Amino acid sequence: xxxxxxxxxxxxxALAELRYRIRRxxxxxxxxxxxxxxxxxxxxxxxxxxxMPDDRRASIGDLAERLQLKPNSTDELxxxxxxxxxxxxxxxxxxxRQIIVSLTADGEEALRELSVAHxxxxxGEARALAEGLDRLIRRRA
Amino acid sequence: xxxxxxxxxxxxxALAELRYRIRRxxxxxxxxxxxxxxxxxxxxxxxxxxxMPDDRRASIGDLAERLQLKPNSTDELxxxxxxxxxxxxxxxxxxxRQIIVSLTADGEEALRELSVAHxxxxxGEARALAEGLDRLIRRRA
DNA sequence: TCCGTAAATATCGTAACACGACATAAGACC
DNA sequence: GGTCTTATGTCGTGTTACGATATTTACGGA
Numbered sequence: 592x593x594x595x596x597x598x599x600x601x602x603x604x605a606l607a608e609l610r611y612r613i614r615r616x617x618x619x620x621x622x623x624x625x626x627x628x629x630x631x632x633x634x635x636x637x638x639x640x641x642x643m644p645d646d647r648r649a650s651i652g653d654l655a656e657r658l659q660l661k662p663n664s665t666d667e668l669x670x671x672x673x674x675x676x677x678x679x680x681x682x683x684x685x686x687x688r689q690i691i692v693s694l695t696a697d698g699e700e701a702l703r704e705l706s707v708a709h710x711x712x713x714x715g716e717a718r719a720l721a722e723g724l725d726r727l728i729r730r731r732a
Numbered sequence: 733x734x735x736x737x738x739x740x741x742x743x744x745x746a747l748a749e750l751r752y753r754i755r756r757x758x759x760x761x762x763x764x765x766x767x768x769x770x771x772x773x774x775x776x777x778x779x780x781x782x783x784m785p786d787d788r789r790a791s792i793g794d795l796a797e798r799l800q801l802k803p804n805s806t807d808e809l810x811x812x813x814x815x816x817x818x819x820x821x822x823x824x825x826x827x828x829r830q831i832i833v834s835l836t837a838d839g840e841e842a843l844r845e846l847s848v849a850h851x852x853x854x855x856g857e858a859r860a861l862a863e864g865l866d867r868l869i870r871r872r873a
Numbered sequence: 874t875c876c877g878t879a880a881a882t883a884t885c886g887t888a889a890c891a892c893g894a895c896a897t898a899a900g901a902c903c
Numbered sequence: 904g905g906t907c908t909t910a911t912g913t914c915g916t917g918t919t920a921c922g923a924t925a926t927t928t929a930c931g932g933a
Binding site: 791792793803804806807808811824827829830831 | 909910911912913
């Protein structure tokens with residue numbers, strides 16, 4: 592069941608360019624996290640906890656969805672970060688199967704410093720990324 | 733050297749939302765690659781070779797930049813993909829230190845099928861990603 | 874209430890992969 | 904033709920995400 596049409600050169604190039612920009616964006620963010628003394632994944636976890644929609648409290652399962660990881664991987668990540676004192680965990684009050692993850696004061700501070708210090712530069716990368724997206728989306732929409 | 737200003741709730745949320753959309757985008761793409769029988773990284777390598785700017789021929793170093801990997805990691809990736817018969821390598825004609833990577837017919841076909849089959853759906857994800865970016869960029873630009 | 878089933882999290886072994894450190898080979902320049 | 908730089912290649916290591924599976928708690932019906 593092979594499709595009959597090909598992609599042309601510029602379409603491939605637009606796809607490749609988009610991926611390049613995404614990778615640059617992620618690379619920048621990872622370097623920023625490491626400069627702040629955080630593992631990139633740890634940073635992402637803190638951000639996911641803090642940025643939960645509707646002020647919803649973050650369970651392992653919620654975080655797995657936001658981080659697009661499997662629940663067991665998320666569990667492991669949470670433990671690693673808990674080991675560094677950046678988050679705490681507690682059993683859910685209504686559903687005692689759940690684990691609710693919260694930021695510690697150290698976690699809040701680490702996330703704040705990192706976000707503040709790099710937000711402007713991040714916006715620059717984001718802008719380049721947005722251009723790449725536009726190029727892809729607008730082509731033969 | 734701590735910055736004096738905080739981020740507000742909606743800024744954290746915009747950052748978290750953006751990362752979520754990027755992860756969804758990448759997840760979708762990875763799943764598509766696996767459905768087509770390709771490792772996600774292999775797909776990325778094929779695309780990077782095919783989408784080289786200015787029809788430039790792809791050396792290991794060029795690909796390392798496009799993939800945002802270290803040259804040695806890129807070398808290893810190229811070998812893995814070469815082992816599957818999707819690319820070939822040859823010494824550079826002018827500079828014999830270089831390795832030039834090209835797609836085989838199988839590589840071309842794998843990339844084409846994957847790109848064609850999923851380009852439309854990819855655009856949907858790309859659109860969601862673009863929205864997340866807009867939200868981040870426009871805030872207090 | 875008791876039981877079966879489902880959902881949420883936890884454990885463990887495995888594999889992929891990127892990297893740092895170092896090695897080799899080819900060009901560049903004097 | 905010696906030295907410095909660049910491009911690639913090798914090897915050992917560490918992180919991490921995952922599949923398979925176990926455990927704990929919820930839930931719905933008889």
